[in-house]
Amino acid sequence: MSADERPSAEETLLAACRALAPTVLDRTFELSLIPAPPLGETDRAERVRSWWEADGLTVESQSVGNLWARIREGDRSAPAVVVAAHLDTVFARDVPHGLRRAADGTVTGPGCGDDTVAVAALAALDRLLPAVTATPVWILATVGEEGLGNLAGARAAFDHPPAAVGAFIALEGNYLGRVNTVGVGSERRRVRIATPGGHAWEDATAPSAVHIAVDLIHAIDAVQVSHPAKTSRNVGLISGGESINSRARSATFDLDLRSESAAALDGLTAQVDAILAAASPGVTISVETLGSRPAGGIDSDHPLVAAAARALTEAGISPRLTAASTDANVAYHRQVPAVTLGITYGDGTHTEQEWIDPDAICYGLYALTRTIDQWPPSSRQS
Known part of the structure; x- marks a missing residue:
């Protein structure tokens, strides 16, 4: 094969994302069966722990219910990138849980996009990031993001992080295309x-x-x-x-x-x-x-925002700067650069008719991986 015929680094990464997307979707279906109202996420957290340990990760827990795993060691003197998704959903235990495939190919059911698919996607980063990264990279499954949880997990994460945090990326399953820069x-x-x-x-x-x-x-x-x-x-x-x-x-x-x-x-x-x-x-x-x-935000021209926008553009998606209330609010309050990104497309959030597009998961994985790979900006400058 000639050099011209070899796939580019971007094509190779996208192919890897496509290969991992079915696993992410399978885990989304599996996790969706476990109710996880705010501050009642113990059973769901145990399932996630079992996945991560089976993936070869060392899992750390916090008394509030958070799970941490370091997926890249990086330069231990550098502050870490933390990628977080929340375990809880807005749905009570007595709501029928589980997902179904619709005739149009979408996947429908309570909490599928907010935030089950994002939690299911976290460990995929261990298979997608370069073997060596400029900074440590941690994945984090939080509790208490929804409703009256009052961001309990994110607060605890910043109160007692396993490493200094230099950048924070919150994942919302159905946010693909959005770069959330304002915490409502x-x-x-x-x-x-x-x-x-x-x-x-x-x-x-x-x-x-x-x-x-x-x-x-x-x-x-x-x-x-x-x-x-x-x-x-x-x-x-x-x-x-x-x-x-x-x-x-x-x-x-x-x-x-x-x-x-x-x-x-x-x-x-x-x-x-x-x-x-x-x-x-x-x-x-x-x-x-x-x-x-707490309300807060990040400048629209911040390098982390630029990295996320470039990554989405590479994936063929037009980035949109938006505002929402997510775990990133706590990062803003602690003066840590943060954005919220998505894993796939979807809608119907906080209803039992919530849906996601499984075909777009690979693009969310790609954009997330490339965002992390471009951080910090000084490490990518020639």
């Missing part, structure tokens, strides 16, 4: 309202906890934020009352506040907290903080 921060509150209650007719002017909850929500919706960054507020759960003809003694609602900007989120939160603190006579309002996720 959030503040979550549970608001409880208590009143003496009464009869709907005889005590018609008595305060009703349900009415007060509605008034508070309306006031929160009316809050104006002067900061130009995108913000949102959402009441996802509400309950209360005793009967149709009673002035409600109690009501509860769960509130989610978000923004791309820490300053905007702080401003929104301060106004909302002031509204919640202004109780009327005969009314008790208690507020419980359910979670607090």
Whole structure:
């Protein structure tokens, strides 16, 4: 074979990614059968541990439930690249788990893209990266990324990492094409309202906890934020009352506040907290903080972002810079360069109809591998 006929390094890598994609998909199917609600990931973590050990990796665990494995030693004096995917899904244990193939070739089922396929893909990096890398490379399976998990796994990972962290890549299974550069921060509150209650007719002017909850929500919706960054507020759960003809003694609602900007989120939160603190006579309002996720980000021209964009372009995919709440939020808060990348295409996130495209897994593996291989930038300069 002549030099001109030999496959390029990129073609060789893509072929290796195609060869490994069926294993990633098989593991996705296997892992999908194991429920893993936030902070209830023990069974799923044990399955991942068994895979990694069978792959010849030495697995370290943290008390919170995280799993670590170093797949490249690199220069031990250099800070490591950490690639993380979260074990948990949004689905409770009583939801039917498992995946199915659709007629169009996609794979459908709870949690397949968020984040089961990404966890299944982590160990593939050990087969894809060059034997020698400029820095140590670790893979990390985290807990508590979803819902009220409050990024518990990522926080623990940065509190007690096995090595200094120089770059962090969070994997989301259905994000292929996205380079997430902004971590959307959030503040979550549970608001409880208590009143003496009464009869709907005889005590018609008595305060009703349900009415007060509605008034508070309306006031929160009316809050104006002067900061130009995108913000949102959402009441996802509400309950209360005793009967149709009673002035409600109690009501509860769960509130989610978000923004791309820490300053905007702080401003929104301060106004909302002031509204919640202004109780009327005969009314008790208690507020419980359910979670607090730091906002942050990385400059769009940062070398890590550029490496990810180049890698996607090499794979024939147009990169898009986006914002979301992921484990990378913690990295931003700790001043560590971070991006969030995807393994394949998909949609329907957080529904039982969630789906992924198995044919695109190879491109996600390629882009991830090439991103790591280009880091740190000084090691690739001539």
